[in-house]
Amino acid sequence: MLSQKTKYALKALLYLAQQDENHISRTIEIAEGASIPKKFLEQILLDLKRGHFVGSKQGKFGGYYLLKDKESITLADIHRLFDGAIALLPCASLNFYERCSDCVSESECLLRHGLMIIRDETLKAMQGITIASLVKK
Amino acid sequence: MLSQKTKYALKALLYLAQQDENHISRTIEIAEGASIPKKFLEQILLDLKRGHFVGSKQGKFGGYYLLKDKESITLADIHRLFDGAIALLPCASLNFYERCSDCVSESECLLRHGLMIIRDETLKAMQGITIASLVKK
DNA sequence: TTCAAACCCTACTTCTTTTATAGAGTTTAA
DNA sequence: TTAAACTCTATAAAAGAAGTAGGGTTTGAA
Missing domain, CATH: 1.10.10.10 (Winged helix-like DNA-binding domain superfamily/Winged helix DNA-binding domain)
Structure with a gap:
């Protein structure tokens, strides 16, 4: 949220x-x-x-x-500036990556891969929504 | 997150x-x-x-x-049970809908429509990740 | 029948984050 | 010089997250 x-x-x-x-x-x-x-x-x-x-x-x-074009300010940008990572856990984040402290092995983590798929989809959607696209509605 | x-x-x-x-x-x-x-x-x-x-x-x-099949438990289900809405604001939520208190008119809200698009994409992705799919990795 | 293992339930505490508010400092145009 | 407006830091109140405590209840077996 x-x-x-x-x-x-x-x-x-x-x-x-x-x-x-x-x-x-x-x-x-x-x-x-x-x-x-x-x-x-x-x-x-x-x-x-x-x-x-x-x-x-x-x-x-x-x-x-x-300062920027309406078309180039995306929801992803603003989310990242104020709420941080788009991903559901830091270990699946591109811009706010952090290792899970309780994760034994990242490559064996069952959760991480799925969260990265979700991050990719959400990020794509959020990058598609710009200030310009919202104003035009 | x-x-x-x-x-x-x-x-x-x-x-x-x-x-x-x-x-x-x-x-x-x-x-x-x-x-x-x-x-x-x-x-x-x-x-x-x-x-x-x-x-x-x-x-x-x-x-x-x-109790349920591994295949039928999705990340969306568990998110909703513990963290609530998938949408970025309650006014754009399917299962946790709530009107914005400061929103004059929902139909004229510039934000809501964009957030619903993101909700749809994120939800679709989250429903695609099941306990079974995570275990199989 | 008793006892121990294990789930069930509520309340509480502690810590952090969020959502502001307060008040003073700095810059600029007239 | 002054008033308008941005800049910056500190503080406060409320909410939420994360975990702890301490019982209560159920069940199977000795």
Whole structure:
């Protein structure tokens, strides 16, 4: 399941994607437009900025705007930024790989292979959903 | 990600699936065989029993055994029993549907449709992985 | 009939994560 | 110089995960 944070991040990105080109949105504007607590949204936007999904302009008349193309921001990207691995266990993850502490031998693990199949399918589906595809609906 | 509980449940089922037909496994035997804390496993086996995945025999010489066919227990089933919804948000879930409290209109929700596509793909993949398929690896 | 083995059940504790909130700092345009 | 707005860190409250404790109940056999 998505965390509230990831859900808010997606809603914020969708909000930004729906604005006119070159428009800069203030945090309070996004917060009210997408029903997100403002102070919480501040953190989320900073994370999105650090992830290079949005850009910001500081000072008066500042705000946030999409940095990447709507078409190139996928659900997989945002999930990874806020909720981490797509795979069901770290040992089956591409980007967040970690060995199971209680696993005697990874090659003999009965679970891992199946989880990697699921990861591949889920990842493919998540990479197919972009901010652009969601806005177009 | 899978909770530890779900992971343990799968490991316990795999253990049971690897025993001879008609063999009854005691909790302590499964716990040691699959590296699961015994008292925690007790709860998990009870949940699996209530979900009709395993059967039990009480009293001396009692224990647990698979109730369903190895082929008919899927990863989706076990995920749902312990970790709940497969979908990324309750509003996109088949078995754990719940309306988003902050969603003005479900039909106008930009997120929901995309999440349902992902749910369908993930579910299909998870239903394809059975205890039997994992043991055969 | 008694006893021990083993499942059954509920409550509790501890730890971590999530979901925020608070408040001060920094930058910028007018 | 000032106000608007982003930036950053710390803290708090609530929820959930993971595991522990301690009985209760059932069953087979001596």
